[in-house]
Amino acid sequence: MRFEVKAVRDAGAIETFECEAMDALEAARQAAGRGLTVLKVRRAHLFGGSGKGARFPLLLFSQELAALLDAGVPLLEALETLAEKERSSSARGVLAQLTGALREGRPLSAALAQLPAVFPLLYVATVRASERTGDLAPSILRFVEYQSRLEAVKKKVVNAAIYPTLLLGVGSLVCLFLLLYVVPRFSQIYQERGDELPLFSRLLLAWGNFADANGALILALAAALAAGVVAAARSGALRARLLALLWAWPAAAERLRTYQLVRFYRTAGMLLSGGIPVVGAFEMAAGVLDARLQGALAEAARAVRQGKPIAAALEAHGLTTPVATRMLAVGERSGNMGAMLERVALFHEEELTRWIEWFSRLFEPLLMTAIGLVIGVIVVLMYMPIFELAGSIR
Secondary structure, eight states: OOEEEEEEEESSSEEEEEEOOOOHHHHHHHHHHHOOOEEEEEEETTOOOOSSOOOOOHHHHHHHHHHHHTOOOOOOHHHHHHHHHHOOOOHHHHHHHHHHHHHTTTTTHHHHHTTTTTTHHHHHHHHHHHHHOHHHHHHHHHHHHHHHHHHHHHHHHHHHHHHHHHHHHHHHHHHHIIIIIIIIHHHHHHHTTTTGHHHHHHHHHHHHHHHHHSHHHHHHHHHHHOOOOOOOHHHHHHHHHHHHHHSSSHHHHHHHHHHHHHHHHHHHHHHTTTOOHHHHHHHHHHGGSHHHHHHHHHHHHHHHHHTTTTHHHHHHHOOOOOHHHHHHHHHHHHTTTTHHHHHHHHHHHHHHHHHHHHHHHHHHHHHHHHHHHHHHHHHHHHHHHHHHHHHOOO
């Protein structure tokens, strides 16, 4: 997730920037690691643009700008063309600021850096590196591909969670309907039998009598509980605790680590392909890693700065897999580290996709079975006295 951080430097200057983090607390830690005093942290909108109003379509803007540049249109004229066709006033304002800075003689990267709430640091760094090599359009398209692939991985995780969430929600509603509406009516029918009922049927019907007498209170408590669950789900502190539990579970920790490494490899590969040095690319890519891995990356970058091979430095600090170590060693020998990092990311991305599909196919039937058992037990307990009555008549 992207967060917008507003902080103060030692000199008293206020700085606003965006960063990738698992929650708001981690975003604040990243700012503190830069020597900043955090004033405010909030969730950034998708594709940049964290302020109110319309979001700036960063990916669409990048694709259209690259197309115009490839067609031979000068940069300033390309930005003016995009501003003319833009209908959103906020987007036109952003483009007007960019064209104004270019007319003053500033490079595009400096103009982008003036709008940190719209253009991420990685985007600015990519453009700045391309200004030295003269390949602005290919660099912008590399960022578009990078962002699209990161979003694709997120969508796969979200899509895998949609069906189980709906199933759990519907199953919970069915259970609530049985417990709050059906069971109270059965309890009125069986009141005369009293102690003749089986123990669990008596307990269930006692609940029915209580629900019939206190229906409004139970519904209010259920609504409050649902609201509390939603609020807790949006809480960064709760998400941090859940993530800590997942990191403590070895099977889940391995998948989380692989997901983090995929993001890191993809980011570092894009930066290296754009001409940014290895250590600088690692430092910029640190923001996409979990706080548990950022310290290891800092140590690995220090080792690379001291002359240690990249693959060996990453392996020594737990930032590779066996496959990644060998592929990175080959990329280092061939001098094509950026492309190799992207290949490693693609390899593990496909591995994660296969695992998500396998887990979904296993988890969904288990969840359906569990919900079916709960509903079945409630129904059987309600009809148990009728079964016994039918048996006595025979």
